Amino acid sequence: NMKIGILGFQGAFLEHEQHIRTLGHEAVDVRYTEQLEELDGIILPGGESTTIGKLLIRTGMMEPLRKKIEAGFPVWGTCAGMILLAKKLVNDSTAHLAVMDIAVRRNAYGTQIDSFDTRVLIPEVSKEPIPLVFIRAPYIEEVGEQVKVMCCLNGNIVAARQQNMLVTSFHPELTEDSAFHRYFVNMCQN
Ligand code: GLN
Numbered sequence: 001n002m003k004i005g006i007l008g009f010q011g012a013f014l015e016h017e018q019h020i021r022t023l024g025h026e027a028v029d030v031r032y033t034e035q036l037e038e039l040d041g042i043i044l045p046g047g048e049s050t051t052i053g054k055l056l057i058r059t060g061m062m063e064p065l066r067k068k069i070e071a072g073f074p075v076w077g078t079c080a081g082m083i084l085l086a087k088k089l090v091n092d093s094t095a096h097l098a099v100m101d102i103a104v105r106r107n108a109y110g111t112q113i114d115s116f117d118t119r120v121l122i123p124e125v126s127k128e129p130i131p132l133v134f135i136r137a138p139y140i141e142e143v144g145e146q147v148k149v150m151c152c153l154n155g156n157i158v159a160a161r162q163q164n165m166l167v168t169s170f171h172p173e174l175t176e177d178s179a180f181h182r183y184f185v186n187m188c189q190n
């Protein structure tokens with residue numbers, strides 16, 4: 001059994017917890033640095049990246065979490081979580097972890113089509129097309145050599161992995177499909 005933390009400051013953390021529990025694993029809200037030690041991996045949920053970044057600093061969690069991730073701790077950032085993990089933000093100066101070799105554009109889809117959903121086949125994650133929900137989503141404009149692109153939509157990168165780090169522009173936790181959560185739990189097991 002894996003114990004997966006979900007950063008619980010703000011945003012869609014309860015929905016992530018449900019998926020982890022459905023898969024038979026333990027899910028906990030993370031609000032204090034000390035909790036990091038007992039986890040097999042952590043999810044940084046969607047929400048408002050500026051707010052979550054400020055809370056990471058205020059609680060003193062920013063540096064310890066960054067060090068842990070750099071040492072191989074499995075992490076999955078969805079939406080705002082992707083922004084927090086990116087080394088480079090092309091249109092923002094939010095305080096962030098800056099650990100993953102990607103350049104991310106915040107609110108990349110603009111205000112006209114700020115939310116949409118679709119289905120896409122991502123063979124390494126599921127045999128069935130996966131429902132993807134985008135809400136004021138970022139996307140990845142550039143990736144470093146170590147980064148594997150997992151999903152491209154209309155020419156934009158919306159899912160990627162670099163060793164212990166997984167990022168998705170979209171919100172698997174807001175769908176019925178647990179395939180991405182299963183994929184992440186596997187990352188935590190290895
Ligand atoms: N637009 C938000 C941000 O920039 C992210 C939206 C989300 O997480 N659903 O932080």
